[in-house]
Amino acid sequence: MKRKHQISFLLLVVGLAGTFTAQAQPPVAPGPGKPGPIALAGPRPPQTSSIVALTSLSGTVQQFTANDESVLNGFTLNTGSQTVAVEFPPHLGQAIQAAGKTGSKVTVSGVSDTTPEGTTMFRLVSLTNGNTVVTDTPPAAPAVLPTPTPISVKGKVVEYQVDRQGQVNGLRLSDQTLVRVPPHVAGQLVSIAPKESTISVEGYVHPVGEGQVRLSKQTVVEATQITVNGKSFLVR
Missing domain, CATH: 2.40.50.140 (Nucleic acid-binding proteins)
Structure with a gap:
């Protein structure tokens, strides 16, 4: 009986040794079509924000x-x-x-x-x-939003307004009225209303914001409809 217990104990030791040996082996690359080992996510390094010297x-x-x-x-x-x-x-x-x-x-x-x-x-x-x-502090939110003021203007196109990237974002009329249009409309506007053409514009006056100052007197219009040569175009 004692000898049987010794044999069982030896078999258990040999089995455990084989298990540990198998765990210590490097992972085998998976075959074609077989998923590879799953990498467990470890702790992420802390995100650092930059500090800029004034x-x-x-x-x-x-x-x-x-x-x-x-x-x-x-x-x-x-x-x-x-x-x-x-x-x-x-x-x-x-x-x-x-x-x-x-x-x-x-x-x-x-x-x-x-x-x-x-x-x-x-x-x-x-x-x-x-x-x-x-x-420099963020502007306070207005207690009451301004009511849009509708406006109709007519004039000759003297130039196109471009932003810093050189993209057209509006046009200026002969009376210095600046007509604003969405960026995706600007490309069509150049062909629809070329320079020197006379156009009519329906829209809303773009107000000056809280704390802002306009250095030169001009009207800025957010266009909703533009008419050229009797043909009207809806601006969206």
């Missing part, structure tokens, strides 16, 4: 600049050694214009940035003029 520049405000709707969104700063293009969100226009008039000496804090077109811009984070400080 730069301060001091100089004289030379000239205010605007976007393609004539809305104030920047100025040129003469530091004494160079002229820097400073850009800020349009909703800061009123505050910036009041704090840093043309010819005033200011200090701006921000970061240098390169646009997709390769232009270097200084993105403003804050502007200081004496005791006055303007900081």
Whole structure:
């Protein structure tokens, strides 16, 4: 009886050794059409966010600049050694214009940035003029949304408006009215309403947002319908 127990014990040891040996073997590549071993997901490395160092520049405000709707969104700063293009969100226009008039000496804090077109811009984070400080903060949501104002205009097409990428996003009439259309419509508009053609436009006045300033007087129209040579086109 004792000898039988010893034999059973030896068989158990041999079996366990074979199991451990099999587990220690490297995985075998699966054959054609057979799934491979499943890789268990290990812990992911922590995601890190970049920190950008702020730069301060001091100089004289030379000239205010605007976007393609004539809305104030920047100025040129003469530091004494160079002229820097400073850009800020349009909703800061009123505050910036009041704090840093043309010819005033200011200090701006921000970061240098390169646009997709390769232009270097200084993105403003804050502007200081004496005791006055303007900081880039998100605009407050309006308590009441403005009611769209319908408008009808007619005039001759003098030029097409293009964005920084060179894409057509509207046209300008002889009275300087800027007609806005969605990007997917702009390509059709060039063939439908070429330069020097007279068109009629139905749409809504694009209002100036909270805190924004238009440097030149002009009407911006969001087009809903355009008529050329008696033929009307719905803009969607």
